[in-house]
Amino acid sequence: MIDIRGLTWRFDGAPRPALQEITLRIEPGELVVISGPSGCGKSTLALAMGGYLFQQYHGQAEGSVEVGGLDVRQVPIYRAAEIVGLVQQNPENQFCTLNVMDELAFALENRRYPPAEIRQQIAWALEVVGAAHLRDRALATLSGGEKQKVAIASMLVGRPQVLILDEPTSSLDPAATRAVLEAIGRLRQEAGLTVVIIEHKTAYLEPLRPRRILMREGRIVPGGGAAALRAEVAWPPARPPAARAPGAEPLVRVEGLSFAHGEAPVLREVSLAVYPGELVAVMGRNGSGKTTLLRCLLGLAKPTAGEVRVAGRDVRRTPVSTLARDVGLIFQNPDHQIFADSVWAEAVFAPYNLGLADGADARAEALLADYGLLPYRDQHPYRLSYGEKRRLNLAAVLSYAPPVLLLDEVLVGQDPANAAFLLGQLTQLAAAGRAIVHVTHDPLTTLRYADRLVFLDDGRVIVDDAPEAAFARLEATGYQPYLPLYDLPAGEG
Amino acid sequence: MARQRLAYRPGRSWLHRLHPLVKLGWLALLSLALFVAPTGALVAVTLAVALLALWATGLRSWREFPGLRLLLPTCALLFVLQALFRREGEVVVRLWPFGGGALPVTDAGLAVGWLISGRFLAIILLSYALLLSTEPNDLAYALMAAGLPYRYGFMLVTALRLMPIFELEGNTVYDAQLARGVRYDARSPLRLLTLLRRLLLPLLVSALGKVDALAVSMEGRGFGQYPDRTFLREVRMSRRDWWAAAWLALAAVALVVWWVSGG
Numbered sequence: 001m002i003d004i005r006g007l008t009w010r011f012d013g014a015p016r017p018a019l020q021e022i023t024l025r026i027e028p029g030e031l032v033v034i035s036g037p038s039g040c041g042k043s044t045l046a047l048a049m050g051g052y053l054f055q056q057y058h059g060q061a062e063g064s065v066e067v068g069g070l071d072v073r074q075v076p077i078y079r080a081a082e083i084v085g086l087v088q089q090n091p092e093n094q095f096c097t098l099n100v101m102d103e104l105a106f107a108l109e110n111r112r113y114p115p116a117e118i119r120q121q122i123a124w125a126l127e128v129v130g131a132a133h134l135r136d137r138a139l140a141t142l143s144g145g146e147k148q149k150v151a152i153a154s155m156l157v158g159r160p161q162v163l164i165l166d167e168p169t170s171s172l173d174p175a176a177t178r179a180v181l182e183a184i185g186r187l188r189q190e191a192g193l194t195v196v197i198i199e200h201k202t203a204y205l206e207p208l209r210p211r212r213i214l215m216r217e218g219r220i221v222p223g224g225g226a227a228a229l230r231a232e233v234a235w236p237p238a239r240p241p242a243a244r245a246p247g248a249e250p251l252v253r254v255e256g257l258s259f260a261h262g263e264a265p266v267l268r269e270v271s272l273a274v275y276p277g278e279l280v281a282v283m284g285r286n287g288s289g290k291t292t293l294l295r296c297l298l299g300l301a302k303p304t305a306g307e308v309r310v311a312g313r314d315v316r317r318t319p320v321s322t323l324a325r326d327v328g329l330i331f332q333n334p335d336h337q338i339f340a341d342s343v344w345a346e347a348v349f350a351p352y353n354l355g356l357a358d359g360a361d362a363r364a365e366a367l368l369a370d371y372g373l374l375p376y377r378d379q380h381p382y383r384l385s386y387g388e389k390r391r392l393n394l395a396a397v398l399s400y401a402p403p404v405l406l407l408d409e410v411l412v413g414q415d416p417a418n419a420a421f422l423l424g425q426l427t428q429l430a431a432a433g434r435a436i437v438h439v440t441h442d443p444l445t446t447l448r449y450a451d452r453l454v455f456l457d458d459g460r461v462i463v464d465d466a467p468e469a470a471f472a473r474l475e476a477t478g479y480q481p482y483l484p485l486y487d488l489p490a491g492e493g
Numbered sequence: 494m495a496r497q498r499l500a501y502r503p504g505r506s507w508l509h510r511l512h513p514l515v516k517l518g519w520l521a522l523l524s525l526a527l528f529v530a531p532t533g534a535l536v537a538v539t540l541a542v543a544l545l546a547l548w549a550t551g552l553r554s555w556r557e558f559p560g561l562r563l564l565l566p567t568c569a570l571l572f573v574l575q576a577l578f579r580r581e582g583e584v585v586v587r588l589w590p591f592g593g594g595a596l597p598v599t600d601a602g603l604a605v606g607w608l609i610s611g612r613f614l615a616i617i618l619l620s621y622a623l624l625l626s627t628e629p630n631d632l633a634y635a636l637m638a639a640g641l642p643y644r645y646g647f648m649l650v651t652a653l654r655l656m657p658i659f660e661l662e663g664n665t666v667y668d669a670q671l672a673r674g675v676r677y678d679a680r681s682p683l684r685l686l687t688l689l690r691r692l693l694l695p696l697l698v699s700a701l702g703k704v705d706a707l708a709v710s711m712e713g714r715g716f717g718q719y720p721d722r723t724f725l726r727e728v729r730m731s732r733r734d735w736w737a738a739a740w741l742a743l744a745a746v747a748l749v750v751w752w753v754s755g756g
Contacts, residue, residue, distance in 0.1 A: 052709050081713040093703050094710035096647065098630045098654055105725040107714035118725045140657065158714070300668045320671045329672040335698050336662065337669040339691040353674030382698060396673070 001162060001194045002026040002049060007063035009044065009053060018044045020218040022063070028161070031188060031195045035202050036215035037415040038387045042198045043089075045215070046164045048072075049196065051080030068161050081107075085155030089167045089413075091147040100137050100150055107158045118157075125153040128190050129183040144286045145176025149183055156187070162194045163187060169201060171332070171412050173285045173441045175481035177204055184208065200415050203444075203485060233416040236424040238448035241466050242277045242431075249312075250275050251404050251435035252297060256306035259292055259459075266292045268459040269306065274437055276403070279430040281446040281467070282439045283482060284456035290439040293456070294406045297437065299323050310404060325354050328397030332409040334389035337396075338381045343373055346381050346392055351400035360399050367395040387418035394425060405429065405436045411445070423449055443484040447471065455482070502625050508549040512734040513632040514639055518741050520619050522748070527612045529752050533604060536611035543615050546622035564617055568610040575606035629653045635728040643722055655703065659696060666695045 004024045010017040019041050026032050034042050047053040048065055051072035065072050068083040088094045097103045104122040113121070126132045131149040134142065142150065148168055155163060165184070169177040185208055187193045199205060202212065214221040250273035259267040267289045274280050282290050295301040296308055299315040308315045311326035328350075331337055340346040347368055351360035368374045371391040376384060381392055390410065397405065407426075411419045427449055430436050440446060446453055446467055453470035455463040462477070463470045471483050503509075508516070523539050555561055577588075582601025587594035630650060637646035670691065671677075677688060711717075730738070 047709075050709075050713065052713070056708065056712070077712045078715045078718045081715065086709065086713055088706050088709065090706070092658065093706035095654060096707065096711055096714070096716070097650055102630070102726060106716075109722045109724055110715035110718055112719055112721070112723050114723060115725050118723070139654075154714070295668065298672055300671060321674055321676055324672050324674050327672070329669070331665055331669055333665070333699075335702075336665050336695050337673070338695060339670060339673070339675075350673040353676075355674075 001028040001030070001068060002196070003064075003066040004048070005064045007048060007061070007065055009048065009061050010059050012058040012060075014059070016218070018059075018218050019048065022048075022218075022220055024213070024220060026194060026196065028194055029188060029192060031184075031197070031208055031210040032213060033197045033199055033202055033205055033210040034213045034215060035199055036221075037417055039385050040215040041218040042215055043166055044218075046086060046166050046196065046198055049162070049164055050084045050086040051075065051077055052086070081160070082158060083160055084162045084164060085158065085160040087148075087151050087155050087163065087165045087168060089170060091144075091151035094151055095139055095147075095154075098139055100131075100134050100139060100142075103139060103150060103154050104135075104157050106154065111158070121157045121159070122153075125156040128156060128186055129153045130179070130186065131183075143176060144172045145179050148172065148176070148180050152180075152183060152187070156191065159191075160193070162196065164196045164198070166198045167200065167413070168197065169199070169204065171409070171441075173283075173482075174443060175285055177201075177441075178481050181205065181208065200413075200419075206485075233420050235420045236427055236449070239427050239431075241451040242279075244275050244278070248275050251311055252437065253309045254293075254297070254306070255308075257293075257296060257303050257308055258305040259289075259296055259301055260304050266459050267296065267303075270456075270459070270461050271306075272454055272461060272464055274404075274435040276433045276435055277430055278451045279426060279436045279438060279449060280452045280454055281450035282437060282454045282456065283441065283443070283446065288456040289459040290456055291408055294329065294408055294437065294439060297404075297406055298327050298329050321354070324350075324402075325356060325400070326402050327404045327406060328400075328402040329406045330393050330397060330408065330410050332412050334386065334393050335382075337393055338389065341380060342378050343368065343381050343384070343392060344377045347373075347395050347399050350396060354400055356400040363401065364395065364399040367398055371395050387414055390414060390418065390422065394422070398429075403434055405434055407436065407438045409439055409441065411440065411442060419445075443471065443482055447484050455479070500624070501628050502551055503628075504551050504626065506549040506551065506626065507733075508546055508622065508626040510731070510733070511626075511737060512730050513627050513635040513728060515730075515734050515737045515741065516623050516627060517632070518738070520623050522741060522745055523619060524616050526744075526748055527615060529748060531608055531612070533607055533611075536608055536615060539615040540611060540618070543618035543622060547618060547625070550622055550625035552625065558621075560617075560621075564614070568614045571613060572606040572610040575609055576602040578602070579605055631728050634724065634726050638724060638728060644717065647716070651707070658703075659700070662696060662699055663692070666692060 002024065004022050007019055007022040008017050009019040022045065034045065036042055044053060047057070049067060049072070054061060054073045055077045061073065067080065070080060070083055072080040072084070095103055096106050101122065104125060105118050108118045108121060122135070123132070126135055129149045129152050131146065131153060134146055134150060139147065139150065152163070152165070168184070169180055172180060181204060184195060184197070187195055197205065197210070252274035254270055254272050257267055257270040258265065270293060282293065284290055292301055296303055297310055297315065299318060299320045302316060310323060313323060315323060338346060340349045344364070347364040348360050351357050368377060371394070373388060373392055373395065376388070381389060384392060410422060414422065423445055426436060426438065430451070438450065450467050453463065453465065453467045454461055455470060455474060463473050465473065474482055523542070526535060527539060552558065576598050577596065579599055579602030582599035584597040585600050585603065586598050588596035588598060630653065633646050633649045633653070637643050675688070675691070
């Protein structure tokens with residue numbers, strides 16, 4: 001179905017090729033998972049299979065790419081797209097309309113299909129991905145998993161022979177991840193598609209028994225299956241829950257916290273305490289109030305009821321600029337928190353703003369060296385890779401050494417090596433006495449590295465316990481999708 | 494915190510159910526009439542229609558009107574300027590009564606002040622009623638069905654889709670800056686410019702990424718492949734819409750006749 005021979009691609013102005021001598025053959029009906037570190041060329045290869053690379057980007061190509069017998073280097077995108085559908089990483093970025101029906105009709109309307117046929121195709125595509133109940137919904141009202149299903153269905157309506165999915169589950173909660181993977185399974189059974197998935201979280205795909213391909217530095221690693229991938233990643237050792245010092249006072253104390261957006265409650269009577277040296281994981285489905293909880297802890301959202309004290313201060317009576325001296329907050333998307341013109345300026349941005357410049361330069365220098373960023377000291381931060389930006393985010397917060405760290409899904413989109421590095425840093429920071437609240441969708445890393453798991457559902461804390469006990473309670477109360485699926489002997493997340 | 498925005502309010506009122514193009518046509522005609530036939534009476538009638546339309550959208554309190562704090566002072570300023578600086582007409586009152594009187598306000602000044610400020614207010618309120626009662630997506634599809642080239646129609650749809658996303662991202666960037674000690678209470682213009690640049694740069698980078706993704710998505714789904722396309726969605730004209738359109742046509746003819754005959 002896909003036949004790539006000797007493909008080399010260099011983007012104009014790039015020092016080295018993004019793809020080097022790629023030769024790959026994928027048979028009809030196969031499910032192939034391509035993984036590898038960030039920047040290894042996975043997404044570029046996906047763009048090449050869809051023909052986009054040759055029509056929309058500037059660069060030099062060698063070799064051939066045939067999909068379904070069509071030379072996608074030579075044909076216009078719309079012609080290649082009749083055979084290959086590409087579902088991008090973030091469904092939000094690929095939607096062209098506002099409603100499910102409009103979105104699914106979009107491709108067929110552009111190809112001038114008559115309305116009756118469009119309706120038939122939409123019904124079929126929604127059925128295959130298990131989303132028939134979503135047909136009359138506005139896209140803005142869908143959950144992350146529902147959006148991903150609609151994005152897949154919107155490619156499926158044109159009846160392509162190949163579907164390429166670029167990290168389809170990267171920002172989904174475990175329940176939504178499973179639902180999307182079930183939908184992908186049905187694609188092969190019911191639509192007979194050839195499916196190519198670009199993914200870091202390959203463990204979740206195990207039930208689909210895919211063929212695995214590992215890429216590194218633009219090349220396919222010969223014999224690169226799961227074992228090769230595991231061997232490349234040095235996961236930090238699992239840590240036992242931290243012992244709480246007798247008489248210790250919590251750095252974060254939340255009692256009866258409620259918060260509402262207008263009339264809609266988001267958090268309901270949340271109580272929790274985080275002590276120095278604790279790494280607390282916060283899990284729950286998308287929209288359960290996890291991010292709002294973090295915002296309340298820094299005073300960015302003011303509680304409608306209850307009390308929140310952080311480092312001894314009442315967040316309702318303390319300005320954010322004062323709280324921020326004791327609390328570091330990192331959001332999910334690295335690009336949303338880079339404000340300075342150089343890596344160095346970014347690293348020292350917060351301490352100088354917060355009046356904590358004493359020792360900040362030395363700390364920043366040491367952090368940049370530890371995080372492998374010192375060679376880029378004078379570069380603009382936007383020129384860093386995704387993983388490097390994430391490390392810079394952490395350095396930019398640690399340069400003023402706040403005792404409390406709030407992390408919102410910081411592992412999303414990170415390759416296993418970088419995720420392992422970040423988790424190693426977090427365990428060290430906890431061991432050094434910091435209180436860390438880590439919002440995450442990953443049960444496996446929670447089990448291995450967190451001291452406690454706080455599970456939110458519909459704005460309420462339903463479990464707050466050591467991870468093993470917490471997962472046992474979740475299992476007993478019907479939250480199976482949130483349990484760790486696999487062990488991590490040598491590991492992947 | 495939830496903020497009031499200029500946005501569609503779902504509803505089933507007569508105004509909500511009116512065809513988007515008919516509403517747009519009435520807005521255009523009334524706005525045109527206010528310029529072609531500038532009389533105080535027409536301004537008053539149009540203002541009354543605008544208030545009725547706003548009531549139909551479900552708006553029940555001035556507090557739900559987000560732009561009011563800017564709109565009303567602007568109208569008042571337009572009125573005061575005309576009243577103070579128009580010299581023609583009979584003097585109605587002198588604002589400075591001492592020493593023979595100064596700052597005269599004339600009846601013509603008051604009339605022109607009412608005309609200009611009332612016209613401005615009426616057009617804004619009518620447009621607001623259209624926004625509140627019309628799903629923007631319906632308007633875009635109705636325009637395309639009426640002949641607007643679909644490339645332009647989808648520019649509107651894309652803008653509608655991306656606006657809330659950018660608003661959300663803007664809030665995240667703002668929060669991230671507060672968390673890193675950025676203070677937004679600066680008064681120096683230079684400092685404000687720096688703050689603005691720091692706020693906009695991450696949004697710009699994000700927007701460029703989105704444009705790339707959207708281009709891949711649209712081209713991959715045949716957008717632009719043909720000069721025309723089919724539409725699954727139909728925004729149908731009901732009997733009520735046809736009546737409203739007929740009255741619109743009649744009113745337009747009356748306006749033209751009135752204008753051609755010299756008012």
